[in-house]
Each structure stands twice: as structure tokens, then as C-alpha cells.
Amino acid sequence: MSDDAVFVIDHSRCIGCRACVQACEECGTHRGRSMIHLDEVDAGPLGSRQTAPTVCMHCTDPTCAEVCPADAIKQNEDGVVQSALKPRCIACSNCVLACPFGVPKVVGEIDLMMKCDLCLDRTSAGSKPMCASVCPSDALWYGTPEEFAATRVGTLGDVFAFGDQAVTTRVKVVLGEEPGPLDVLSGRAPASWLDDPFALGEAS
Amino acid sequence: MAVTAQPEPRPAPAGRPWLAGLDRRGVLVGGGLVVLLLVLVYVGSEGLRWFDAALAGYLVGTLLAVFGTAYRYVVWVERPPTRALRARGWQAFWGSGRRLRNLARLPDVLWTRLVGQGFIRSRSLSRWIAHQCVFWGCVLAALVTFPLTFGWLHFESVGQDDARYRAFVAGLGTVEFESRSVAGWLMFHALDVAAVLVLVGVFTFLVRRLRDPGALAVERSGDFLVLAGLFAVSVTGLMLTVSSLWMDGRFYTFLTNVHAATVILGLLYIPFGKLFHIFQRPGTVGLAYTKERWAHEEAATCRGCGEPYAPATQVDDLRRVLPELGFDYRIDPARGGGDHLGFCPRCRRALVARAQSLRVGGFG
DSSP: OOTTOEEEEOGGGOOOOOHHHHHHTTOGGGTTOOOOEEEEEEOSTTOOEEEEEEOOOOBSSOHHHHHOTTOOOOBOTTSOBOOOOTTTOOOOOHHHHHOTTOOOEEEGGGTEEEOOOOOHHHHTTTOOOHHHHHOTTSSEEEEOHHHHHHHOOSEEEEEEEETTEEEEEEEEEEEOSSOSOEEGGGGOOOOOTTTSTTOHHHHO | OOOSOOOOOOOOOTTOGGGTTSOHHHHHHHHHHHHHHHHHHHHHTTTTTTOOGGGHHHHHHHHHHHHHHHHHHHHHHTSHHHHHHHHHHHHHHHSSSOHHHHHHHHHHHHIIIIISOHHHHHHOHHHHHHHHHHHHHHHHHHHHHHHHHHTOEEEEEETTEEEEEEEEETTEEEEEEETTSHHHHHHHTHHHHHHHHHHHHHHHHHHHHHHOHHHHHTOOHHHHHHHHHHHHHHHHHHHHHHHHHHSTTTTHHHHHHHHHHHHHHHHHHTTTSGGGHHHHTTHHHHHHHHHHHHHTSOEEEOTTTOOEEEEHHHHHHHHHHHHHTTOOOBOOGGGTOSBGGGSOHHHHHHHHHHHHHHHTTSOO
């Protein structure tokens, strides 16, 4: 795999097969524990549900590292934000509560924050991350931008707007044909038509 | 990227630009501790009477390590998130009206969090055994080396009987022991015992680091450096005993210098490297009390799903800390106001997923 390979997420393609969750448990840095969040989210006004996978986005200026009181979260030279350093992490959960993407997990019994390390053991050896290598629908994808352009539609985005805060990430998401920052607040839960069947709320 | 303005760095004092980057409080605390240690060395060694000049290099190394460690500690605890959590720890321990109960629980908290290190055992048994070996080896070595270096500990023969010795601590006679008894052997070979313990731990760690693909993947240079340092200190220390017992003292002076060099370099490494966690880890004691207190306090409720997701105090602390770090997660009042911290982690993930799917025409 080329050095300029990127990790790409397209939540809309997830089919909920949980292959990524199982494969993630095989990763050497956290064997037996999956770091993938596979959430069911409200997907439409009629109450439909959809699964959506989340991995660490590896922010270029990671909020989790900045709020860590133990100075335990570090980035490697490739910009990968690593799980907390084991000697330092005190499992306070500051990172869990500050991460705008809702990624880190704190494992209480081992006093440690854990999260996706982008399968460093594999990607550093030229292989795809476990989850991307098994995802059948390419919701989680790993390859070069050229491969993406040749085989997929849409543009890649790595800037997210969380209210007034812009966050740039190493992991990218698929956008439509229109590039530009992803306004996260645009993803607020769609209101159920049952709550307001005559759209009176919109009228007011 | 962050929208909050950063404070301008203070201008460097004229003619002393190298001082500009120093933390004044760190320098004061570090310098104060160095002076305090020098006074204690003078007093504890009865006016340097029992201070061994041959160990002066160790003392210089210790003083530099004390300054460096104190300096880094002060800078570390003044970081906004550390400062906030430290304040909560003291508040939970000392200001909650449960001081007696907290004090009574302290031995148990210290044991589980710092000494027994059960959290490491939960990570891996071999890792726990290795860490316990290194931990107790270093504790034992420190209990012998520092008092000897400072002139606080010396041994005298009892009367004219060279078979019996008495240990003196700060000029006060303590235990007597037969030099050829088991207790005597342990007393005079405590550093050898410590070195063997450390070596067992170092090799166990090394095997894991070389074999475990996960450990290799997140390897940092400091992980091997600290093992190499502990190995060097232990082996050169053991070689002194080997030289005196089985080599008729050959190379003893050379080995003494090499051993001193490894120890002093090790001491100088403490403030900069992995071993600094020795001073950071006790923060977990305060956190134990803080979490206990938070468990009885109000929880923050997610503005998305309405579920409680975290202690409200911790979320509010982060709201204060984030702007200090240059982050601004506030939401425009026209879009609902508040901030992004008001969403629970699950709702944050759902927001990103839905926002992304909308950009590509929706789910499915």
C-alpha cells in the first residue's frame, strides 16, 4: 500500500454486517476488544434506523490530547493519534467527553483509554486496516486518492465544523460533488412526523 | 484553526533571552527543593561527617534530577486540564466534609492504585509481574542508594567485635546484625537483590516488546531506552559484587566509574522520559476520590437523546478548560446555542454520520 494511502468513511454505505467490529478485535494493539463504534442512528423522518461505523478520525490538532490531564495521548510522526500511553493514563474520561467525534473508550478495569490506532501494526507494514480490509460495502475504505477517484464517486472531506470550531482530520469522509467543510450540526436528528403531523412547528 | 485568541508571549527580559522560556514557578520550586535537599544532606550526615565524597557524583546527579523533575512537575500540574482535575481531587478529598472517612480509606486507595497495581494485572499477568519486579527493585535500590549518598546511613562495628554491625540513620543507632547472618547478607547485598529484581522485570518486558505485535506497533524509542538504562545500571552494579567476590577486585575502580555514570545518566533521564510517570501516577489517587464524589452528584443530560452521560461537574470543567486550550465548541444561538459538549458521545457520532450521509444523498 502506498505511503499516501488514506482512510475513508462513508457512513451511508454501512449495511450493519458487523464484520468491521469482529475484524477490529483482531488488531494487535487491542486484541479482543473492538474499537469500532457501530451505532444505530435515526435515519429519516419516518423513524427508520441505519447503522453507522465510527473509527478515530485522527485529528491534526486532537482535542483529546489537549484535554488529557496526564499528557498521555500522543501523535506519531505520521499524524496517527495513539491510544493513551499505558503508564500515564489515569482513566479520567476527559478525552471521552471532549472528543467531538465521540470516539475514545475508557476501560475501567485496566484504567486505560483505548481507541482506534489506525491498525498501526498493519498500515506501517503496507497492509490495510483490519476493518477496511473486511468491509463488504466500502463504508470503511483504505487506499490512495487516485484509487478513490478511479473507483468511487464524490469528493473527500477532512474538515468538520462543530459549532464555531473547525476540526481537520487525517481520516476522510466521502462528500457529494460539492467539496467543503462538513457542517456536523446539519446532522441533527430528523423530527418524526408523528410529533408534528401537520407541520405546525414549521409554520410558526 | 481555533478561534479563541492566544495570549501574546511575554517579551524576553533584555539581556537574558534564555530566561524568557522558563517557568518562574518551576524554577522556584525546583531551586527550593535543591536547597532543601542540600540542607537535609548537611544535617542528616551530621555536618558532612558521614558524607562519602566518593559518592559526590551521585549527589550532583540527584540534585539535577530533583530540579528537573520538580520543574517539569510544576509545569505539568499547571496545564489547564491537570489544574482543573487536581483541584477537584483536593476538593473531594479534603473539602467534602468526609475527611476522616477519606483518610481512613487512603491506605486502601494507595495500595490498590499505586502499590498493588491491580490495573496492570488486569491488562496482563506477565506485564504485572514484570512491573512489580522493576517497581520493588527500584524502591529497594532507592531506599539504599539515596540515604547512602546523602550520608544519612552508615554502618559501624559494635565494640571490638567485627562480626556485629549496627546501622545508623541520621546519626541514630538502629538495628544490630551479624555480618555473616542472613540478615547481614541481605543488608550488604540489598542492591544486588534490587538489581536481580530489576533484571527479571527488564527481560520480561523485553520479551514482550520484541514478540507482541501490538506492542511493536506503538513502540516509542523511550520504551527501549528506559529498559536499556535499567539494564545498564543493574548489570554494572552486579559487576561490582562479582569483581569483589570472584575477581579479587580487578577492574573495580573502572566498574565503579561506569556504574556511577549509568546511575547519574539514569537520574538525569527521569524528568525527560518515561520514568516521569512515577510522579504523574499518584494523580490517580485524587481521581479515585473525585470519581466517588461525582458518582453522587448530578449528571449532565445529553441535549440530543436526553440521557445522562457524564458528571455535570466534569463537563462544566471541560467547558472552562477548552477555551484556555484554544478550542471553541460553542454553537450559534440561532442554531440552538449551547455547545457541542452538550451532546453525549453517541449522539456526536450520530451527528457526524447523519451529516455525512446527507452530503451524499442520504443513507442507503
